[in-house]
Amino acid sequence: MSFKKTLKILLPTCLLLVLCVQSIIIFLPTISKHIIHSALGPLAGNQPLDFTISRLGVNDTQISDISFGEDLHLDTIRFSYHIDTKNIIRVQKIVISGLNVTLHLDEKNRIRVNGFSFPRDKDVDNTGRPVFDISAFESYFAYLPEDIVLKNSTLIIKVGKDRFCIPVTADIQLDRKTLLGEMKMSILPMNQKITLWATAKFLHGPVQMKIFAEHLYPEMLLAMVPDGDRILSKFHGPVDFSIETKDFSNFHFELNNLGLEAAPRLNFNFPKISGVLSHDKRVMALKADGPVQIISPGIDLGPFRFEIFSQMASGTIDQFSLTFQNEVTKTWGLTPKSMALSFYPIDFTDQIQLFDPHFRLFVSGDFEHQAGQLTFSGTGIKSFRKNKAKHKDVLNISGVQVKTEFDGNFWRPDSLKHVKLDALIDKIDFRQNIKDKGIRAQGVYFELPMTYPFRNIKTFGRAGAKKIVLHDKIAPAVSAKVVQASDFGMDITGKVTRLGFSGLTIDFSATAGLDSAMSPFAKCQIATDKFSVTENTLIPFIPGISQMGDLKFDISAKADFSYINQNINSSADIQVSNGTLNFLEPGFSVSGISAGMHFNDLMVPETLPGQYINIDTFNAGRFNGNNGKIRFSLEDGKSINIENFKFNWCNGIVSTEAFRLPSEDNAIHLTLYCDRLEMEDLFHQLGAFDAEGGGTLSGRIPVVMKKNEIGFDNGFLFSTPGEGGRIFITNLDRMLAGVPKNTPEFSQLDLAGEALKNFEYKWVTLKLNTHEDTLAVNMELDGKPLSVLPFEYDRNLNSFVRRNGQSPGSNFQGIKLDVNLSLPFNQVIQFGSNLKRIMNP
Structure with missing residues (x-):
């Protein structure tokens, strides 16, 4: 009976216990959620926290569908733990999966999450807030998990209407004995992997950190950066980079194989950039250096190197310097026709070489003021054309020195106070071919003070050359004053002296x-x-x-x-x-x-x-x-087109029609149109005979000038129709030279010579022709001699012959004379030789 009574009491009790346990199991997540809400109390910003405890076990617990405000969502958090010998719960591992964090980038480039903005406004007073002291939590370090894993997570960035998703994974190892943590995180923006590795002591903070990436393409990140199209679109990869620090005061970085497209087909390559970023509580400083390669068609300049230093305090650059210079090389080479930069309409030569070049650009200053200097020097510059291995149009420049100084603020051009350009050249030599003596300039200099934007400071520079040698002939000097006239313009006034001509100054x-x-x-x-x-x-x-x-x-x-x-x-x-x-x-x-x-x-x-x-x-x-x-x-x-050639000859006028020099046969063909040439003067200049009296001749004389010869081709002159005249001609003995006496020919010439000593003519014609150095003159006259001629008719000779003084002679009432003369033309030929020497000295 007692057992039955005991059983009646025990069975309901067990059933009640089972029901209680089941109730606890069913309602424990809800109870736990309530306990967690009560423990956390109101959250910052009054953001709602919602989650579901989907699993609550002895060794693990899983919480799902976690959301904190609008910008933080989490699929699951899984806790793995056990109870140690001291009955203390030890969390072994936390796995966070499906974490989605949304970051909003506002117009001030600040990050906003659930209503919180970073960085905070500078005008917000934070002096009253307590300073966080991690040592207060030292007793809880024993409860930290050994491993925290973040997977299948995404960082979402919203910029205006754009939305970018960046996958994130992480693994954090925590050592509760040494109080040391190690983290390895990977982010994959645009499917490119960037890894962050860091270690930290629980009480003392970070120990060391390293960020690195391989085969990263910076141009793919342009959509994620404000003004990325303008900034990053010019950079290209793939690049390798790393940032490492062991004290979080000095960050050492290295960037390999970075490319920069400065212009179409003009690229700068940075094989290795290394440096350090240092900071303390007041100042942050950056130092970096590395080689630079210029890659462009037609340009071979060898390697360069840059060094940069920058110091920032209170968010403002208060000091910086940049040095850009070439490394030691023997020559630079330029092929203008292959270069991407067009120099139209300038027709450059095929090749330009610079020997022993030294280029250096140095800039220093702060945000408000910068000053710098650009210098270039070299032992020589050579420019030439190639034609079957022969150099043509060769330009040699020796001893080149160029220096530019500038002072002002490049961020605000109106404050750019001073720019000065100096150039010195020992010698400039130009020749069209190897044998050509060419043109040389020695002691070339140029100096120009400038401002930008232009302000009329009226400060003069100078330019010139101490000596310019033209084909070894003359050596003038050039000197000038130079002054800025606009933003990018200048006025030059000067002189050219020592030109080798008395009184000549240009x-x-x-x-x-x-x-x-x-x-x-x-x-x-x-x-x-x-x-x-x-x-x-x-x-x-x-x-x-x-x-x-x-x-x-x-x-x-x-x-x-x-x-x-x-x-x-x-x-x-x-x-x-x-x-x-x-x-x-x-x-x-x-x-x-x-x-x-x-x-x-x-x-x-x-x-x-x-x-x-x-x-x-x-x-x-x-x-x-x-x-x-x-x-x-x-x-x-x-x-040369000779439109007209006109001159006075024999007191008359001679003119020509138009003709062109040179002609196709390298000869000059022209016609001299003669108007009223005085007969007396004409006969004298032709060297025919001495004549006195009146009368003029007109007509044309075709002239041929070829090489050094001048010839007459069927020239024809005639007296003025209707106007007669009287002529007195002496010294006609040359007409009889070489003609046998007692011949009709001799008698006719003797009669003509005697008649022309005092002859009244009605008309006269002259025909002129040349052959080599002889002038053939044919003269026809119609008229009568004004005195009795000592001639009688001889029937045997059928001609008039000269008689002795006892003969009364003959009185001619009308006579036509036809006289042919061969005269030396050497004086005219000599004039042609002199003319040739004038035109072809």
Whole structure:
């Protein structure tokens, strides 16, 4: 009976206990959740915390669907633990899976999570908040887990309407005995892996850290960075980098194989950048250096190296310096036609070489003020064209030194106070081929003070060359003043002296620079005072001119040149006066030469029509003329169009039609149109005979000038129709030379000579032809002798013959004379030789 009573009591008790245990098991997660909520109390920002305890076991517990506000969500947290011999729960491992954290980037580039912003506003007073002391939690370190694993997690970044997801994994190992923790975290932005490794002591904080990545493409990160299109799109990889610190005061970093596209087909490669970032409570400093390679078609400059230092305090750069220089190399090479940078319309040579180059750029200062210097030097620069292994158009520059100084604030251009450019060159040598003596300039210098933006500080620089040698002929000097005229423009005024001509000084003024569209422009004016040119001053340039004789000219000139919008315009005016030429042969001279020439294009060169040359007098033995005038134009730099050639000869006028030099057969064909040449003077200059009396001749004389010969081709002159005249000709003995006496030919010539001593003519014609050095003259006259001629008719000879003094002679009432003469033409030929020496000295 007692057992039954006991059983009746025990069974309900056990059943009640089972029901209680089941109730506890069912409601324990809810109870635990309530206990956790009660223990945590109100959370920061009053953000709601929600979760579900999906598993509660003896050795593990799992919490699911955790959310904290709108920006933090977690799929599961799994705790693995056990009870040690001291009945203390030891957490072995925590596995966090599916953590999603959303970061909002606002317009001030601050990070916002669940209403909290980082970094905090500087004007918020935090002085009243207690300082966190981790040592207060030292007694709880024994409950820390040995391993914390983060997997399948994502960091979500929202920038405006854009949303970026970055996968994150991590593994944290904690040693409760040594109180040391080790973490290894990987983030994968744009599927690129960046690893963070760090160790820390629980009580003393971080010990060391290392961040590294391999084969990272920085250009793929551009969408995740504000203004990334402008900044990172120019960088390219793949790169390797690492950042390491052992004291969290000095961060050593290394970046390998970084590329930078500065312009299309112009890249900078940084094989290895290394440096250190240091900071204390007040100042942060950065030091870095490394080699630089410039990669672009047509450019071979060898390696460079840079060094940078920057110091920041209170969020502002208060000190920085940058050094960029080339490493030691023998030559730089440039091939302009292959370069990505276009130099149109400049036609560069095929190859440019720089020997022993030394380039250095140094900039230092702070955020408000920077100063720096750029220097370049080298033993030589050589530019040439290649044509079957032969160098042409060779330019040699020796002893190059260029220095630029600047001072101001590049972030605020209006405060850029001073820029100065200095250049020195020992010698510049240019020659078209190897044998050519070329052009050399020695002691070239250039100095220009500048401001940007332009402020008229009226500080002059200088430019010039101590000596310029042109084909070993002359050695002028150039000196000029240079002053800034605009942001990228300058005015130049100067002189060219020591040109080898008495009184010659070239004054020039120019404006050059870049216009508002950054296109180059130049304007230049050149002028000379009147100076004299003699054969002695020309001998160094034209050695053959010494064979001509004496010469003298007074010359003045001015010219204009402009290069605007890739167009070249030029013009020039040249005035010649008081010109004289005295040839070595006696009796050959030209005097009173003056000319005016306007060139409308010096690049061709060419002139407008109507240019002129005036000649007061010219003499060639018996031949002499005056008041000559040549109207001409220079065409395309290769030919001269003689529009008209006019001069006075034998007190008449001679003119020509237009002709061009040179002609296709290298000969000059022209026709001299003669108007009222005085017969007396003409006969004298032709060397035919001495004549007196009136009368004029007109007509044409075709002239051929080839090589050094001048010839007449069927020239024809005639007296003025309807106007007769009287002529007295003596010294006709030459007509009878070589003709046998007692022949009809001798008698006819003797009669003509006697008749012309006092002859009244109705008309006269002359025909002129040349053969080599002989002038053939055929003269026809119609008229009558004014005196009785000592001639009688001889029937045997069928001709008039000269009789003795007892004969009354014959009185002719009308007679036609046909006289042929062969005269020496050597004086005219000598004039042609002198003319050739003028045109081809």
